[in-house]
Amino acid sequence: MTTLEVIAPATGEVVGSYPAATADEVAEAVRQARSAASWWDGLGFAGRARRLDAWRRRIARGADELAELIHREMGKPRADAMLEIAMALEHLSWTTRHAGAVLGPSQRRPTSLTLNHKCTVEYRPLGVVGVIGPWNYPVFTPLGSLSAALAAGNTVVFKPSEYTPGVGAWLGNAFREAVDGPPVLRVVTGAGSTGAALCRSGVDKIGFTGSTATGRRVAAACAETLTPVLMECGGKDALLVDADADLDAAADAAVWGGMSNAGQTCLAVERVYVHRDVYETFLDKVVALARGIRAGKQIGPVTMPGQVEVIDSHIHDALDRGGRAVLGGPDAVRGRFVQPTILADVPEDSAAVTEETFGPTLTVTAVSDMDTAVELTNRSRFGLGATVFSRRNGPAIARRIRSGAVSVNAFVAHASIPSLPLGGVGDSGYGRVHGADGLREFAYARATTVQRFPSPLPLTSFYRPPWADAVVRVIVAVRHGLW
Template identity: 35%
Template structure:
């Protein structure tokens, strides 16, 4: 761990499991309540000076940190694969991409709004940092989603205590060591621990804001904890994202894009396609293409050559996805599987397409967060939009059509924070990302995301 710019050892440890084998391969520190207090105190002390560092200097340090992350991507990628499961090449892309993301955020600056600038008075609204940020990041994209929090919080002038998921703590702990060579002591503190640490953090009175990425159920508990002392919160939560495929698409062109929009990272993406609504006239042809892609896509250990998709990241999620798959079997749904997966104790589940299940099936209504994709037929566009929006979630969605005007009309009818047309999984550091309904509260990325880490302050200056 890194607390106040220095290494911090723990008295107890948590086990880190390689999901491709199901076996423990490392230990990570289990932060104590006393060490959490130390981290918060260090961040609080550092905030008194960091907030006064000129914006340009803070931006330069975040940019430098991003560069160091890119430089260390090859070293970190194999560790990433061991703890997260994704193939090494894709792991390196995430780490280097997170560094480039930091570069982009480092170019952002909060605006100053001038309401009046006259002989009588100057009235302006500027944005000031909040203080100490509690940042809790998930296991599916452990590096990039952590940097989504770190970069804007630091540019805004805050200090941070960052906790990675107990399932994927190692890369983030190493990044804390790397960044300690760049950032002033106490500005970024990185701790790790088991399931008890998160609630200790969200209830801690020393934080001014909580930024959390994870499940909707946990997000609600975070919000409840934050309400006790009115901490600000940003919650990026789950989604049961739907895609609509119109009859005019070129199936040869879009089939693989649709497939990986659903199955990339073994479907462990909050914005992955999790419900695929396909027009009846092309349903069979697209289904057959997707099954064929699934059968030739290698699922296995991410450290092995040729692996495209890795395991489910942890045993808890593996059991949940397995139970959902078993429920579909018991309901006599038609399951179309991809190729064989390793049977070695790792958390592997075959890529599975569920052929036109009923709308009320659990596999349709619940977010699997694993490689199970329900395909559903439709004929009328108004009816399918209603089905798409009949969800407790509202994170992202997609429309596939050659008629871009019609696709835009459909997209604007979908009740989600993000909608893609003829693409998917595309996110940008300069564009706001947030969810509706049970998919979250607040915004990450873009100028809106930067301002989530700041508070407006109106200043009135009398001149006469």
């Protein structure tokens, strides 16, 4: 059996070993999940809700253990891991409580030509859903898809990231402890080949979260079997600061948004555009706050070894092109730990502005007005999220930004509110998790009509009387503007 060793990024120690599932083993997991699908669907929304609530309580009871596991496998501080778990449980609770109202039968109105029909729409489960999760938020992010897929009535095969397989296995074990019955949630661990096998396994949909580059490979593999995909990919999110902004709050949001989780967040603030009237004051505040953040204390190491090279190359490219490091710089990269780095005067065509850095760095740029800030924000091929700080014009600025979501006067509030959809446009992906939109991603719409009485206007028959055609002509003229 091939195994997958987990290396703690902070220490280099082996902290776990898990099986690397083969294509045959993935196929067997999907087969078992499919065999459980009719039972799980048959429980109905209320029956599934009771079981998902039991899973949620089991996760809550083991939160300290789970937070420690997150810390060991991917390096984030335990307190941040606990915050992630808390947000994930809020989303699981919302999804469980609202699935029936969102997906259950609802009536639709017929037209004047079909008044004799009762019309309903309901959202039925797809069957078996494959979920491919990331390592940077190994509970919060995959649980968005897991909870929606399960609440909708699907069974799930979950492949966690190869950097955090223990977290995924823990969630699967917690589900088995809390929920009796057939294998509704199966976990398969492994690297890219395991994920590719899941894409080709015949599941009814894939929910993927990861980099845009990996997302393209996932989409290509799924295209072979016309398997639909939910894509939550990378970002290059901007924070816009208007002249009337609360600069203390905006600076705090920029530093947390850019540096928390060592910048390893798809929704991280990577670019900041500041009105020139307050630029110097804002930059001083950001530097002062970021100077108190240290890798190894408030933020953890860079989890993926190869990402250190990307971060380092972006810093060097920015400086080579005329930018300046007002905090950090090339010396900030020390092994797997990267100290906060603030870059100013960085050209807009540099890698630090155009490509996802995924590290604790910010580019801070002065702009003449918010029109320019919006234009520069929208130049990116990514469109995941954005943040706007303005006392008077925040919503108006937000409406002009091309992204899946915008938060005004707070960083990434939209991701923490369970009723709101989360997802991007452009290279940030397609489809949505969270909220009603996230539930509908894992179901298909089924329309049903029931004829209540024979139509007084018989139209769908070869033997309809001539007068019926005359009535149709009158209806067209009256209802659609010919008379």
